[in-house]
Every structure is written in structure tokens, then in C-alpha cells.
Amino acid sequence: MNTRNAYKIRARKAAASRASAPTGRHATAPVGLGISPSAAATPDTDTPAALFPHPACSTLPSQSCRHPLTDGNANARLAHCEEFVKGKFDAIEPTLKTIAGLPYTNEFAERAQQVARQALEFDLPEQLLNDAWVVGPDMKALYAHCAFAALKASAAKFVDDLNRQVETVQDTRNFFLDCGFHAVDISPCADGRLKGLTRYILRLPLSSFTRRKAYAGALFDVETDVHHWEETELRRFREGVPTTADAGTRYLKIAVYHTSSSAPSEQGCAAHGSNENKAIQAAMERLTQFREAIENAFCCGASTDILLIGVDTDTDAIKVHVPDGNGDISQHRFIDNAELYKETLALSEDQARIKIYDTIISPNVKSPGWGSGQGEPHEGMRRLIANLLINNMSQIEYVGDLYGGRYPDIGHAERYISVGDGFEEVQMRNVAYYAHLHTLEEGVADMDVGIKIFTGLNAKRGLPIPVAIHYRYDARVPGSRERSIAKAERVRDAINARYDDLVAKGLLHCHLSVQDRPTGSPIETVGEDA
Ligand SMILES: [Zn+2]
Known part of the structure; x- marks a missing residue:
């Protein structure tokens, strides 16, 4: 199947439906990907898209922009995967409604099984169907069974996807090494809206990270992470994996917080009361504590790098808090990738890359003086950040194509x-x-x-x-x-x-x-x- 064409068709249909839909609550609901009734029922889309112009592409929600550095083929593959997984869950309710409407005759169990196999591609528990003649089928138990079966099918789909990524994982690890990082440890917030962080938002293979663990509010446990750092360094000393102990490579710790650009005070990070400042401060504090813990306990040469990333969970655009020459990060020194996408949209591929590298050297400083740092980040860090920003541009476009730039389920x-x-x-x-x-x-x-x-x-x-x-x-x-x-x-x-x-x-x-x-x-x- 030509997934790229299928993706284009879906994206066009989604755009057409947006253009003809009246403005209001569900004006941005796409046709291409099924949104569950539960998603549509969430009362958080009272914010018309018109009130919030898309930060990256001014023609959205009616029409997507095309950036010279985005990867349409990857977007098509990911759309296919999303459709499979969400489709599995969203097919449950209509299928069970059909089954509930079947007459309870001797053939009920058989016919219900047929309907399930056809629509859901798995069997229902025989016992539940056979008992249906007494008081009717136990739809709640059937629903729960279907939800777990959909979950297992989704997990199998992702495992299959992971197995196909073996070479990419090695490439990405080599890329991290080329950037001077022998280990990359990432701790996002545990919020469900960040669950697509590695595969979708950052476009990196899951297993390319040395460690990844989500914590409410990205409040990772410093002691546990110091212990992970020790394990990594011990392996370098004993086995020379992935680099020998004398190589000048570093351990990189990344924390990821999140906000919501359309409803910042309601749909931000629950762990920090939807307060972006608090979320940033708390993540920065943990990162700094981690770095200091290692410097204090293991002295010189035990170099770690830290990096802070923010995600707007409405658009999936990231903010990267660029470290300075000393590796220090600031709340006020960051690159907003939605803005950078917009600024580089009309450029050629080469010009866009140059502009991105220039921006990393002189990131947007919100308040003069406050965010200014001591020099530029080292070359490997610059390359890593450029890669993350470029990867994320594809995701901005993905959300633009399939959802008109903002997810309908911002909550x-x-x-x-x-x-x-x-x-x-x-x-x-x-x-x-x-x-x-x-x-x-x-x-x-x-x-x-x-x-x-x-x-x-x-x-x-x-x-x-x-x-x-x-x-x-x-x-x-x-x-x-x-x-x-x-x-x-x-x-x-x-x-x-x-x-x-x-x-x-x-x-x-x-x-x-x-x-x-x-x-x-x-x-x-x-x-x-x-
Ligand atoms: Zn959170």
C-alpha cells in the first residue's frame, strides 16, 4: 500500500471537512482519523481556533504549510500507525452496539462472534456470549475485554514497528556518540499527552535512549538517576561500552515539561497546577541537582550535560532551552520551534539549516539580560539541538495535516x-x-x-x-x-x-x-x- 498517498488523501479530507464545518467546538475535528466519542465529549474545545492563530503556520486550520525540511514519508507511516491504534479502540463502541441489537436466539453467540471478528479482528470470550440468554449479554464485561484486546493489538503493532527500526536505533546511537554523548537519559512528565514524545514529537527511536522514564511533573528522582549514571560509567570502565573511560564523551540528562498554548491555565501540567513557570523551575532544579550531585561526589572529569525541553501539547511544537558555554540553562533562553518553523518556511533547504544553526548560537532571549548566557553550547550539543528542532518540524506539520494544527482533544x-x-x-x-x-x-x-x-x-x-x-x-x-x-x-x-x-x-x-x-x-x- 502506498501509505504516503493514503496520508495525503486523509489530510485533504481533513482539510475539506474543516473548510466546510461551521466554526465552533468541533470545527477542527478531522475526518481522516477517527476520534472517539469520548474525545469529542471532553469539554475543552470551547476555544475556537480563530482566537488562537497557529504559531507556526498562518494558513491553518484550513491549509497546511510545507516546510523544506519535513519528512512526508515518515508522517505517512506514523499516521498509518495512529489510525490503526486509535481505530482499534474507537471501533469497540459501535461494534458492541451492533451486538447489543442482535436477537438472543440460539445463534446469538455465533453471530456476535462473527461481528466482532469482522470489525475488531479478535474473538469475544465464549462464556460471556453463552450466558447472554439469561439476562442479555454483559456489555460492560465485553467492553472491558475489547479494550484490553485493543491494547494488546496496539502493543504488538508498536513492537513490530520497533523491530523494523533496529538499524535506525544504531544510527541514532552513533549520532548521539558523534555529538559527544555516550548516554542519553530522558525524563518527561507522565502526562498521557506526552506519550508520543520519542516516536512522534522528537522522532527518535524509543530504544536509542539509554534510559527513559516518565515522572509526574518531570520530577525525576535525583538519587536514582545518580545510580544510573554510576552504572553507565562503571560499564565504560569495565567493558569500554559504548566508549572507553578516557574518551571525552558526556552523559546527557534531558527533562521534558509541557504546556497548552490554547488553555495554558487549565490544560497545562496538572502536577504543577497548570503553571508553566513552576513546571520549568521544578525541572530545572532537578537537572541542576543531578549535575551538582555528580560533580560533588565524583569530582573533576565526571562531565554531564543537561537539557530542558518544553512541549506545547496542543500543537506538539517544542521549546528547547539552549545551554550556554558552561552547560547552564535558563528559563528565559530558549528556541521556540513553532516560531523557527515560521521563520524558515520560505527558505531553501540549505538556507533553512543555516538559519537553524545560527538561531542555536543566538537563541531568543525573552528578557534582555535575564536569559543571556556565557558563550555558546559545545558543537555536539548544537548538532543535537538542530536535529531535534528539524525532527519536530515534521511533527508540527503532522498535527497541521491531520488535525488542523491543534488536537481536538487538548484535554x-x-x-x-x-x-x-x-x-x-x-x-x-x-x-x-x-x-x-x-x-x-x-x-x-x-x-x-x-x-x-x-x-x-x-x-x-x-x-x-x-x-x-x-x-x-x-x-x-x-x-x-x-x-x-x-x-x-x-x-x-x-x-x-x-x-x-x-x-x-x-x-x-x-x-x-x-x-x-x-x-x-x-x-x-x-x-x-x-
Ligand atoms: Zn505534566
Whole structure:
């Protein structure tokens, strides 16, 4: 299949629908990619696009711009992947409605199975269908089963995508090394809207990062990261991997915060009360603490670099806080990629590249004096930043083509709650709400917020809240798998006890799975309520 053409058709259809739609709430809803009813129901699109001109392309939402440095083929592949994953979830409700309308005759189970296979490409549990003649089919249990099946199909799709990226991963690692980084450790906020960060927003292969872990508000644990740094450096000393200990390469730590340009005080980072300043300050503080911890404990030569990136979750455009010659970052010294996209739009490919490199040397300084730094970042850092900015320009265009420049679901439209380690392979925006926890007690605040969000998205409409409890284990460690299963069961029991009113009404279903540590390992279901 020619995915690029399919993408163009979808993008054209989306543009045509926008042009003919009346201005208002759903004026930017695309035709090309199905948006779930739950997404459309989220009351956060009261901000007409006209009030907020697109920061990168002035002809949006009606028409996309074409930048000389963007990659249309990659956009087509990613659109195909997004359509597959969101389509899997969005097909559930209409399919179950069809099944609910079937007569409960002797052929009910068989016909329901046929409908499911055709529309969803998986089977429904026989038991649930066979019991339907008593009081009708248990649609809540069927819904939960379908949501978990869609999740597994999506994870398999991403694993397949990862396996195809093996060479790109090596290329990217070599590129990091060429830039002088022997390890790149990234900590974004755990918000579901940043879940497409590596694959979509930064366009880097997931496994090219040495470490990646999301934390609420990007508030990563400094001690844990120092420990990761020690492991990395020990490996260089003992094995010379990926560079020998005497090579002058560095360890790069990146933190990623987020904001919402159309509703900055409501749809920003929940962990920082949607306050952009607080989000930036908090991330900068952790980065600086990390660097100082290593300098204090390991003295000279233990060089680390830090980098801060912001994402506008409405448009996916990034801001890069450019370090100065000393490696220091400032809240006020950054490059806004939406602006840079606009400034370089009419240039040739070469001119655009030159302009990007020039901007990195003299980034926009918001307040004179405040953001000025001591000299330019080192050459490797400049190359890395240029690469990130250029990659992100493709994503700005992607959101322009498929969504008129701004996602219609600027708020919550997640499909399931992910508890535990999360499905790191599923790299897509707004598919899951994350509650990283090993015991319910430690993550109870996150979990309560998730349940509240899903009460609005699902339970109010009589649909159950799918909770996917997932833990990774290390097959090299004896007993690790069994301990992970026991942990998943413990967390499930605690969740069922805390939200027993929802469970009693059939409005909360848990699915338990475990997975070996290496990225792309198979996901093993070890328990399902339905
Ligand atoms: Zn956040």
C-alpha cells in the first residue's frame, strides 16, 4: 500500500471537512482519523481556533504549510500507525452496539462472534456470549475485554514497528556518540499527552535512549538517576561500552515539561497546577541537582550535560532551552520551534539549516539580560539541538495535516488507565492515563485522579473503566516473574477494595499482565476480571 498517498488523501479530507464545518467546538475535528466519542465529549474545545492563530503556520486550520525540511514519508507511516491504534479502540463502541441489537436466539453467540471478528479482528470470550440468554449479554464485561484486546493489538503493532527500526536505533546511537554523548537519559512528565514524545514529537527511536522514564511533573528522582549514571560509567570502565573511560564523551540528562498554548491555565501540567513557570523551575532544579550531585561526589572529569525541553501539547511544537558555554540553562533562553518553523518556511533547504544553526548560537532571549548566557553550547550539543528542532518540524506539520494544527482533544481522552510500569512500547498521545506505582498507597493520589477522569469519560456513560495493571520482570533474576505477578495481584486487590462501589456496578475492570525487561518482549496476560 502506498501509505504516503493514503496520508495525503486523509489530510485533504481533513482539510475539506474543516473548510466546510461551521466554526465552533468541533470545527477542527478531522475526518481522516477517527476520534472517539469520548474525545469529542471532553469539554475543552470551547476555544475556537480563530482566537488562537497557529504559531507556526498562518494558513491553518484550513491549509497546511510545507516546510523544506519535513519528512512526508515518515508522517505517512506514523499516521498509518495512529489510525490503526486509535481505530482499534474507537471501533469497540459501535461494534458492541451492533451486538447489543442482535436477537438472543440460539445463534446469538455465533453471530456476535462473527461481528466482532469482522470489525475488531479478535474473538469475544465464549462464556460471556453463552450466558447472554439469561439476562442479555454483559456489555460492560465485553467492553472491558475489547479494550484490553485493543491494547494488546496496539502493543504488538508498536513492537513490530520497533523491530523494523533496529538499524535506525544504531544510527541514532552513533549520532548521539558523534555529538559527544555516550548516554542519553530522558525524563518527561507522565502526562498521557506526552506519550508520543520519542516516536512522534522528537522522532527518535524509543530504544536509542539509554534510559527513559516518565515522572509526574518531570520530577525525576535525583538519587536514582545518580545510580544510573554510576552504572553507565562503571560499564565504560569495565567493558569500554559504548566508549572507553578516557574518551571525552558526556552523559546527557534531558527533562521534558509541557504546556497548552490554547488553555495554558487549565490544560497545562496538572502536577504543577497548570503553571508553566513552576513546571520549568521544578525541572530545572532537578537537572541542576543531578549535575551538582555528580560533580560533588565524583569530582573533576565526571562531565554531564543537561537539557530542558518544553512541549506545547496542543500543537506538539517544542521549546528547547539552549545551554550556554558552561552547560547552564535558563528559563528565559530558549528556541521556540513553532516560531523557527515560521521563520524558515520560505527558505531553501540549505538556507533553512543555516538559519537553524545560527538561531542555536543566538537563541531568543525573552528578557534582555535575564536569559543571556556565557558563550555558546559545545558543537555536539548544537548538532543535537538542530536535529531535534528539524525532527519536530515534521511533527508540527503532522498535527497541521491531520488535525488542523491543534488536537481536538487538548484535554483528557485516554482509553484506559495504565497502572504499574506501563506499556513503554505504546508510544502514542492520549491513549492511556498513567499511574506509576508499586503499591496502591504510594500512588493513591494519581489513581484517584485517574478514576475521576474516567468517571467522566466512561462510567457516566455506563461504560466500565479499563485498568491495565502491568509489571516488568527480569528473566535473568530467579523468581522475578512470579514476584511481579504477585505484585500485580496485590495492586489489583487494593484497587478493587478502594473503588468497591464502581466494582459492584461492573464499572471497573482490571487486566493483569507481565513482561520481560527487554523492550519489545511479549506481553503475557496473567489475569482478567471479565
Ligand atoms: Zn505534566
